[in-house]
Amino acid sequence: MRKLFVLLILVGVLGWLGYSYVFQPYAAPFVEVTSTWSALNEDVENQTAFEPPPDRVLTDDQIARYQQVQEELRTEVRGVWRETWGALRSAAQQVQAGEAQFNSAELAAVARQARDGLVQMKQAQVRALNRHGFSVEEYAWVQREMYRSVGLSLPEGGIADVLRRLTGGRTQDLTEEMSAGVDPNVVPSTNRERLQRHADWLKEHADLAFLGL
DSSP: OHHHHHHHHHHHHHHHHIIIIITTTTOHHHHHHHHHHHHHGGGOSOOOOOOOOTTOOOOHHHHHHHHHHHHHHHHHHHHHHHHHHHHHHHHHHHHHTTOOOOOHHHHHHHHHHHHHHHHHHHHHHHHHHHHTTOOHHHHHHHHHHHHHHTTOOOOTTHHHHHHHHHHTTOOHHHHHHHHHOOOGGGSOHHHHHHHGGGHHHHHHTHHHHHTTO
């Protein structure tokens, strides 16, 4: 849970940092992320259209496969994510403390590092999806429903939604949506019961899920 709170705070600070300093004047690398991710989705072997079941109940197989993808992804991108997260967090902390004195080269470097890291992580996700037979649509649905089952709401558009709000300076609504949680009455009781034992694991992995990974 601590990681989730840190993520929410970081997104809020980055929203101000991004709109004022990075994303507006240096938006190109982040726009490139969304287009590159979309292109990489074409490398997912399972391109079958996914239709969620009418009762929205997750299967044990979907839960297990999702966890396998997450564990493999996290292992593969641990170093890249640490560096990307560290660069963004450092910039956000400097701004929050009123210490930031960025020049154009530094701003461009932060943007490029974040872009390159996010692309590498997406490539690793595609490989994991292929190993476990997920389509992009099924994986995204399983991810959202698993988090909804433990009371957490994720951005439905993944990285595209996050970056769109950051570049537009609209992070408050994003953090509020995640903080507000999910009405348990709109979540299938079967899902809540199955995911209860995985709640801590899901919250620990919320940082990558927040981006749609």
